[in-house]
Amino acid sequence: MTEFWGIFYLVWTVLCYFMVKQLFVRTQKIYLSPIIIVPILSIALIFILQQQFQDYYHYTQYLVAMLGPITVAFAIPVFRYRNMIRQRFKVLIISSSLAMLVGIFSSWFFASLFNFDDIVKNSLLARSISIPFALVLTEKIGGSISLIPLFTVITGLVGMLLGDVLLSWMRFKNRIASGAALGNAAHAMGIARARQRHELEGVIASLSMIISGIMMVLFAPTVIILMKYLV
Template sequence: MITAWGAFYLLWTILCYFIAKKFFMRTQKIYFSPIIIVPIFSIALILIMHHQFQDYYHYTQYLVAMLGPITVAFAIPVFRYRKMIRQYFKVLILSSGMAMLVGIFSSWALATMFDFEEIVKNSLLARSISIPFALILTEKVGGSISLIPLFTVITGLVGMLFGDLILLWMRFKNRISYGTAFGNGAHAMGIARARQRHELEGVIASLSMIISGIIMVLFAPIIVAMIKIWF
């Protein structure tokens, strides 16, 4: 049941999103991206109101519930760009598969090195895919429904902010490679940055994110179980 605070926080989140989106579309500046502005404004409001994050999450759970239909909607671009998928099938599958393995093993190794708790370690495993896929993976790997979105957003934000510098440092110019890098490394935020750079990069990034998410959901639980047995 929506209370007065619930309605307020729900409208606040939606309003912040549209304002940030308007500024982002007008300026094309990364720091006006909704994924950055909305959390900052929301955290500031929670602190001012002396509320807890759990309260905000409870009031805005209706937005979180939309992630299920959004996950199903990912099938639309897959169908729309099926010709491009066939054309770059090997690149998309190989890059997405390698990104999954690197993401899982690097997260597990670093979490083990710093002796993180089991639930934190499990939550880090899904950080390199978009939130809808990550939430599906949560139950399968024993992660936290609160931590996985946080780690996912941080990963995407870092990839979006520093992706250009890394690709520039590599001195390898190929829009297909750039698109797969942004899609696999920074998921939704990487797609936003890739689209700013070039239309082809944006399309490839979108397909890479979807394919990596599907691969992660299907095979990550098996790989994680094997890692836990071996190590």
């Protein structure tokens, strides 16, 4: 029986992802994105079958483990758009650096304000980058692998919705600035929305997310240690 549920959950998750992805490609509605719909359907399935989330996570953790090696795939857009990186290097570095600092300090401030324990606090510090990078960073700073996907998805969803509204209201229109904002604030979800807005915004959002993730993994542990020492 245990093997049945393991195979069932794994097959369900994979098939559900591909079906929802096809729907999203056809409709181009951001609220139909797999990262939103698949978790909702999976949670509903668990409740209907009266199963435990811990069991679902246990049988599908292999999919989460794949996120580590998948980070290698981020080298592809970096190589493909290397000329654009050279042209927009200052903008990408400055925006990604500011995004990293704002993400770390805001998370640290609110986590301290509400007296969260160290595991939750450290997990929140990594929520501003995409899940593959966040998982790597979490291992370095002592966060929770279970909490990171939740915090990251919430950050991406809120950043995408509020960011899109804010950018639509602003009179200042700049494709590069808008793409960098969505990529840094909402990572994967921001990229999806940026691509719908304009091709250049999508490219800049992708590069911003990648550069921000790399910078967080490389420098965030040092910044966090300095913050703990100063505080």
